[in-house]
Amino acid sequence: MNGKIVGGFLVLTGLVAGVAMYWLQVYAFYQDASFTPGDEIELTSIESGQPEPILVEGITGIDGDSSPIRFRACFRTPMTLAMLTETYRIYPAPTPLTAPSWFGCFDAPAIGAALESGEAVAFMGQENIHPGVDRVVAVFADGRAYAWQQLNGSEGNE
Template sequence: MGKFLTIVLVVCAALAGGGMYYLQVYAYYDRLPPQDTIALTAPGGIARAASVADFEGIDSDSSPIRYRACFTLDSVAGAALYEGATPLIAPRWFGCFDAEQLSDDLEAGAAQAVLSQSNFRYGFDRVVAHYPDGRAYAWHQINRCGEALFDGNPIPFGCPVPPPS
């Protein structure tokens, strides 16, 4: 009887682990339809639509930081530089987005990070990284307003008023 219970427990644990992996990596992501523009925000806060091509993107309603996109973009001229850009890892099945390489290239200056949209959802910015050859990548990143709000700290000066919880 002990062996049977052990086997049942191991099988249940394996099924639960496999289910959790599937839910985290596949279940909540949706492929985005092709887009032909992305917003780029100037240092003064004025956004403009920039034309993109070859758009591939994923997103999820379950979290504001699950957005990832790959596309081509002619230029980010006039867009505000984004300090502290940190691309987040994408699921392996979304092969066009390599966060580790992108981080290395941003650090080395081979790519440039700019602001696409500030506080598109309170506390989160959309960031675009652009290479001189036209390749571009976008993701959502928590900003200083969001970090303070979610850590329970006072909202920094210059942040918009947070929405009611």
Template sequence: MRSARLAVLAIVLTALVAGAGLYYSLVYAYYDVLAGDDLPEISLISATTGEAEGIAVSEVQAIDSDSSPIRLRACFETPTPLDELAATYEVYENAVPLNAPGWFSCFDAKQLGAELEDGDAVAFLGTPNINYGIDRIVAITPAGNGYVWNQINACGDAKFNGDPLPEGCPTPPEGMN
């Protein structure tokens, strides 16, 4: 009877340790807090030239991971009025902010998504195809709060699903399956 209890206790403890390890790896282990030269340049695509142009930013906070091209999240402030940005830079349709770990509290994807849907924030194209099939998106609110994330675009969605590429997609890099 005693050995059965010890076996059950060992199984439960092993499950708890494994669960804690899995939770830690999903929420903390793969993210790096970025600082200094590692911070992403925050730029938008000019509506007239099609070129990336850096914008004035401050208070940048960012996290990223080498494990996936869509793990970048960043928050910042900009003094440039939203209406000026919207008149100058390429607006990004169908922007869908991706969740950030709960400990990265400046980035609330649910709230930002609602603001984008309601028109209270505007999403811009930051860098097209930063990796093949992945666009960098920059969203800004009227208060000057900004958010950055990488999002799979239509070309990436088709390529990653094994579907034919939509018209206008660049050729995938050699060796990309």
């Protein structure tokens, strides 16, 4: 009898801990990202080397204080790819990071495939937005655009 109680307690504790860890990883540390003046989507200018705000529409995003690479955003831009490629720095090695399943507008595998095929172009949003982390912005020819933050290999992240 005591063994069943102890075993049941251990199984129940394991289930509760597993559910809590899942919830903490997928939901707990995310909040809506702010896109107020000073927190806009920016691209790094070829000419000045400085990030500049770009025109965006219908932006939605998530971020989390617990990690600098939790940021994801989906939006549209009226700016053409031709103008963007002539004005802003291309990002050399974009790797879209997956977003939580509940943030449905950001499909990292599809964005990655589009970047590989040339259907989309990745730009340097802001270098070292956090130490060792770059903000990357991928733009499609039809104006769809996505932003995320990824490790850049500096600051001991190699």
